[in-house]
Amino acid sequence: MLVAVSALTGSLGVGLPPAAAAGTRRTVTVELTGPLTVAWTGDPARGCAAAGLCGVSGDLEMLPSGAESGSPGEPLDLADSTAVARVIQRAPDGAVQSTCVDPVPVDLSISVRRVAGRLRGFVDDAFQPMSSGRCAGPTGADLATLSLPARRVGAHSYDLSGQTSFGAGPFDVAVTSGIQAHVRISRGSLGVAPIPPLPRPLKLRFRRALRESAVFDYRIDGISGSLGTSFAGVAAPLCQSLGACGATGRLTGTFTASGVIAFSGSRTVERRLGSAVALADLRAGRMILEDNFAVSHIAESETETLDQPDGVTCTDIARSMVLAQSNGRRGTDELQLGGGSGFFGGDDVVRTRCPGPSSQDVFGNGPSVLARGTLSAARLGRPQLTLTLSNAGGFTGSAYQGDRRGSVVLHLTLVRASGGTRPVKIVFATPETVVS
Amino acid sequence: MNRLLSRLAVVALALALPAGAGARTAGAQTVEVSTGSSSGSFAGVFLGPGGSVVSEQSRPIQIDGALTVTFHGDAATGCAADGLCGYSGSVTWRPPASGQMIIVATRAHHHTSDSVELFLEGNGFPPDTGATSATVQSTAGSPSGAATCLDATATGLALDLPVRHGLVEFGLGGASPALLSDRCAGPRDPQILSQLPAPSLTLAALRRDGTVVDLSTNRPFAADGFAGTIDSTIAIRLGRANRANRPVNVTSNQGTRYAELTVDYRVRASGSLLEHVTGSANPAACGPLGACGVTGTETITTPGATGSGALTLFARTTIPRRRLLAAAGLSGARPPRGVTGTSSVTWDGDGTSQIALGQGANQCRQAAPASRGYALLDASHGRLDVSLLPFDQQPGPPISECPGPEDEAATTLASGELPLRALGRRSVSLVLRTGASFTDDGYSVRTDPDLTLTLTRVATHARTVTFPAGLTPP
Numbered sequence: 052m053l054v055a056v057s058a059l060t061g062s063l064g065v066g067l068p069p070a071a072a073a074g075t076r077r078t079v080t081v082e083l084t085g086p087l088t089v090a091w092t093g094d095p096a097r098g099c100a101a102a103g104l105c106g107v108s109g110d111l112e113m114l115p116s117g118a119e120s121g122s123p124g125e126p127l128d129l130a131d132s133t134a135v136a137r138v139i140q141r142a143p144d145g146a147v148q149s150t151c152v153d154p155v156p157v158d159l160s161i162s163v164r165r166v167a168g169r170l171r172g173f174v175d176d177a178f179q180p181m182s183s184g185r186c187a188g189p190t191g192a193d194l195a196t197l198s199l200p201a202r203r204v205g206a207h208s209y210d211l212s213g214q215t216s217f218g219a220g221p222f223d224v225a226v227t228s229g230i231q232a233h234v235r236i237s238r239g240s241l242g243v244a245p246i247p248p249l250p251r252p253l254k255l256r257f258r259r260a261l262r263e264s265a266v267f268d269y270r271i272d273g274i275s276g277s278l279g280t281s282f283a284g285v286a287a288p289l290c291q292s293l294g295a296c297g298a299t300g301r302l303t304g305t306f307t308a309s310g311v312i313a314f315s316g317s318r319t320v321e322r323r324l325g326s327a328v329a330l331a332d333l334r335a336g337r338m339i340l341e342d343n344f345a346v347s348h349i350a351e352s353e354t355e356t357l358d359q360p361d362g363v364t365c366t367d368i369a370r371s372m373v374l375a376q377s378n379g380r381r382g383t384d385e386l387q388l389g390g391g392s393g394f395f396g397g398d399d400v401v402r403t404r405c406p407g408p409s410s411q412d413v414f415g416n417g418p419s420v421l422a423r424g425t426l427s428a429a430r431l432g433r434p435q436l437t438l439t440l441s442n443a444g445g446f447t448g449s450a451y452q453g454d455r456r457g458s459v460v461l462h463l464t465l466v467r468a469s470g471g472t473r474p475v476k477i478v479f480a481t482p483e484t485v486v487s
Numbered sequence: 488m489n490r491l492l493s494r495l496a497v498v499a500l501a502l503a504l505p506a507g508a509g510a511r512t513a514g515a516q517t518v519e520v521s522t523g524s525s526s527g528s529f530a531g532v533f534l535g536p537g538g539s540v541v542s543e544q545s546r547p548i549q550i551d552g553a554l555t556v557t558f559h560g561d562a563a564t565g566c567a568a569d570g571l572c573g574y575s576g577s578v579t580w581r582p583p584a585s586g587q588m589i590i591v592a593t594r595a596h597h598h599t600s601d602s603v604e605l606f607l608e609g610n611g612f613p614p615d616t617g618a619t620s621a622t623v624q625s626t627a628g629s630p631s632g633a634a635t636c637l638d639a640t641a642t643g644l645a646l647d648l649p650v651r652h653g654l655v656e657f658g659l660g661g662a663s664p665a666l667l668s669d670r671c672a673g674p675r676d677p678q679i680l681s682q683l684p685a686p687s688l689t690l691a692a693l694r695r696d697g698t699v700v701d702l703s704t705n706r707p708f709a710a711d712g713f714a715g716t717i718d719s720t721i722a723i724r725l726g727r728a729n730r731a732n733r734p735v736n737v738t739s740n741q742g743t744r745y746a747e748l749t750v751d752y753r754v755r756a757s758g759s760l761l762e763h764v765t766g767s768a769n770p771a772a773c774g775p776l777g778a779c780g781v782t783g784t785e786t787i788t789t790p791g792a793t794g795s796g797a798l799t800l801f802a803r804t805t806i807p808r809r810r811l812l813a814a815a816g817l818s819g820a821r822p823p824r825g826v827t828g829t830s831s832v833t834w835d836g837d838g839t840s841q842i843a844l845g846q847g848a849n850q851c852r853q854a855a856p857a858s859r860g861y862a863l864l865d866a867s868h869g870r871l872d873v874s875l876l877p878f879d880q881q882p883g884p885p886i887s888e889c890p891g892p893e894d895e896a897a898t899t900l901a902s903g904e905l906p907l908r909a910l911g912r913r914s915v916s917l918v919l920r921t922g923a924s925f926t927d928d929g930y931s932v933r934t935d936p937d938l939t940l941t942l943t944r945v946a947t948h949a950r951t952v953t954f955p956a957g958l959t960p961p
Binding site: 150227 | 553555557577579581584609610614615618620621622633635637638639640641718769771772774775776896926927928929
């Protein structure tokens with residue numbers, strides 16, 4: 052499929068050299084052809100027996116097509132919204148025990164880099180990662196390490212075909228690529244349409260003002276407790292396509308955390324105020340309370356145990372980064388821990404290499420909030436804080452149903468509190484904007 | 488653009504206006520050039536039929552349940568003749584939990600008509616879409632015996648509900664892409680969806696909040712070589728309507744003016760297209776699809792279908808008319824640079840598709856009507872390139888119950904070219920003889936075309952059109 056991309060010619064991730072008539076308006080056409088097959092099998096040498104995954108074989112078949120790059124230098128977009136994971140589990144005698152088929156839309160970017168003197172295509176970023184979906188197989192994190200052999204073809208194109216293999220937990224993973232990335236540069240035809248004119252330029256007016264702000268920095272001492280999810284396949288026939296009929300299981304999430312969380316707030320005031328007053332104003336709910344996890348690190352270990360109707364028990368542990376976001380209000384702040392594409396992107400936080408529900412099953416189509424908790428601003432300033440987070444409740448997905456329970460507790464120690472006022476310029480526009 | 492989007496784009500194109508009439512698609516929306524003698528402007532139209540939009544109403548819908556068909560080869564309905572006796576399995580369509588219903592009233596020739604469309608895509612990102620999953624066993628599908636076909640695909644993204652005499656037929660038959668469309672053997676939409684309830688509702692009922700449309704059933708079926716059970720638990724609940732609104736005309740003086748040249752053609756298509764199908768040589772790819780060892784052909788024959796189409800070109804308004812005509816092969820002047828356009832021809836006739844796919848002891852053979860064809864025209868660089876689009880990207884349900892690849896993985900099935908100056912003749916014939924090769928999951932396909940298109944020029948129009956700022960001609 053051809054995708055025409057109008058851009059200033061420069062370097063595209065797949066090979067537009069900067070020297071190619073830089074500065075002239077060109078049309079960049081990227082044609083992506085060829086299949087990409089990721090296949091996996093349970094390997095006794097890698098411990099598939101202990102995990103209950105021997106006899107599992109499956110594949111993720113992708114036919115990526117097209118690429119779109121709005122600006123030079125962007126990596127190649129490899130997307131297939133119709134990719135499918137197909138998995139068969141066989142008994143030692145070769146008889147089919149169960150089958151699982153799941154649509155796994157893939158949308159990731161690949162850039163070609165030279166490593167140890169050889170070109171390879173690496174997965175840069177995965178908005179919708181490759182995985183085995185809800186079937187038994189490698190997780191998104193496992194397949195994020197995939198790289199493809201790359202050879203330059205002509206001035207700008209690449210041949211990404213070839214085979215590569217690696218291990219992922221109890222699986223042997225074999226990748227067969229037939230991908231060719233044909234990049235052509237030609238003169239634009241009608242050029243780029245004029246950008247719609249902005250409304251009549253606003254005459255910006257500034258006003259000097261004072262901004263009151265306060266911040267409490269808390270060190271994360273640890274996180275205790277766990278989050279549990281019990282699940283079972285829904286009734287037939289809806290469970291059949293995922294091989295989930297009669298399956299029951301549980302997921303247990305435990306966490307590690309380190310770093311610092313900053314709880315802060317600010318507002319415009321009429322007169323200069325001291326640090327103690329600013330901190331008191333934040334505690335009293337006179338500012339919108341926000342948190343900042345930028346210098347923190349929270350990771351989850353998700354342990355799954357799945358009992359299948361054929362008597363085989365599958366166990367696996369998957370580790371993933373957990374993201375935090377805040378929903379601050381005056382006087383309170385709701386902290387949310389989560390991940391996956393419905394949150395800020397990344398891997399599915401409830402998937403392991405065993406079959407089981409996805410975040411979409413458990414949390415619906417919205418953000419995958421593993422746990423949430425509310426902090427009252429009045430508690431800020433205490434030397435020690437504990438914050439309990441949970442997200443209990445039932446769910447019914449397209450193939451699995453169950454319930455979530457449990458909670459985790461963040462243990463925090465105050466390391467710094469500061470506040471005061473500083474002069475700022477307020478721009479009169481809509482909405483009101485503050486510039487320092 | 489990925490395969491799903493290309494599917495949708497073609498569906499939208501088919502639902503909108505004849506290609507070449509100045510219509511173009513932008514996602515699921517159609518931008519239509521309003522008619523005018525010497526100039527045109529753009530108005531937003533949401534998948535409505537031709538004419539001016541009188542009102543447009545959207546309301547959220549909630550969808551519960553699923554459709555599951557459990558089947559096996561059935562001798563009583565001719566499985567032996569079609570080679571389907573060795574297949575059994577189940578196919579399930581699971582709709583998204585929510586979507587939108589759009590009711591559009593349009594007025595043309597002093598007559599108001601309504602169209603009702605369901606868009607089955609839930610909120611969130613990535614959005615929740617309907618999906619069809621199939622698990623099919625073939626008893627003698629491989630040299631070693633049984634083979635299992637596993638497949639899943641996004642389906643039923645849009646549902647066109649027929650409106651007749653003020654009554655809306657609320658069935659699933661107008662789903663696009665087809666609901667029971669996958670690469671495994673099994674019954675398809677025509678055999679199954681006609682067995683589902685299709686209650687008729689008045690437009691007034693559709694406009695009432697909380698109306699529940701029950702499409703549930705549990706009944707046996709037997710048709711065209713398969714028998715089994717249809718189990719539908721689908722119910723659609725209509726939510727509160729969003730405020731009815733009349734589309735705002737986005738005509739703007741801030742747009743960019745382009746010269747548009749449209750050359751209308753009558754089309755006659757005759758010949759054949761042979762597809763050679765084989766299971767992939769990569770066991771990892773063909774194994775889970777049960778496609779290892781498959782060999783066979785699909786032959787699409789078009790004895791003499793007729794249709795229409797147009798070559799539509801856009802250029803800067805400063806380009807002289809005779810040079811724009813040269814871009815369409817209608818003048819001896821030097822063709823200008825910077826001409827763009829999207830052009831196509833379609834045809835319809837008494838074509839047939841004959842499929843013969845073998846795998847072990849299973850030899851699936853079917854013949855079915857294949858009436859439609861769709862080709863893209865590209866007039867540039869002094870020649871006219873014609874590309875036959877995959878048949879799966881054309882409206883209508885899949886035609887075969889045999890297992891096999893989906894054509895949509897191909898960018899084109901056949902192509903041909905001729906010098907642009909040949910279009911100076913009123914009638915010109917072009918033979919598509921260049922085949923294509925493509926892979927589709929566990930299958931490899933090579934095409935061998937011999938299709939003749941005869942284009943007869945019937946009219947030429949030139950005018951100036953204004954594209955809103957930010958949009959360029961296709």
